[in-house]
Amino acid sequence: MTMNEIKEILLWCVGLNYTVLLIWFGVFVFAHDWMYGLHGRWFKLSVETFDAIHYAGLAVYKIGIFLLNLVPLIVLYFIS
Numbered sequence: 194m195t196m197n198e199i200k201e202i203l204l205w206c207v208g209l210n211y212t213v214l215l216i217w218f219g220v221f222v223f224a225h226d227w228m229y230g231l232h233g234r235w236f237k238l239s240v241e242t243f244d245a246i247h248y249a250g251l252a253v254y255k256i257g258i259f260l261l262n263l264v265p266l267i268v269l270y271f272i273s
Contacts (some may be wrong), residue, residue: 196269196273199269200266200269200270200273203262203265203266203269204266206262207258207262207263207266210254210258210262211258213254214251214254214255214258217250217251217254218251221247221251228247229243
């Protein structure tokens, strides 16, 4: 696999992962009550706990995208 193929794959991964992140954020903001009701059937969570879990999940996912996709892509662009 060439370096250009790896850069292309990482670029697609960044785009797809940020799309998932934006959809998750959009659903969390605009359909919060629906999402809370859906999860509330399975788990006994307060609204504050639900919000904290999703906020932490969004943060961890964003850091994962940054560390596992974006940083290697930037490094490959710098070295080529």
